[in-house]
Amino acid sequence: MSNLCPECQEELSWDGEYLCKKCQKHYKKLVYCPDCNAQMEKLQACGAVSYFCPQCNELKSKSRVRSEFVTN
Template identity: 45%
Template structure:
């Protein structure tokens, strides 16, 4: 996963499951999976322990390696 940065102070976030914590300003952000092509939120598909991402805007299944996580 690529580094995700704090929207307030631009420090790298410490990533946890579904969230990121900024050690510099002590804020916690929920992380949203976004399509690398259209930047729209992705649908998260979970089955049998696997997690997949689907773009409803015509880009289909998105590889976990390509998903961009954005602090919200």
């Protein structure tokens, strides 16, 4: 999955946060449940990333989640 700037479609760089070098804007990535559309929590352990939906009360595959970038 590419991390593209929502304004200019350039690839975002990562340096502790997402940055579009062309637009000079910082972004954060929000992730939503594919089933109920609630904002999800990111869980990281031992290099693996999972997403938990508090609305559905279950883990969701990262390949199914919907993500968007919002100005930080």
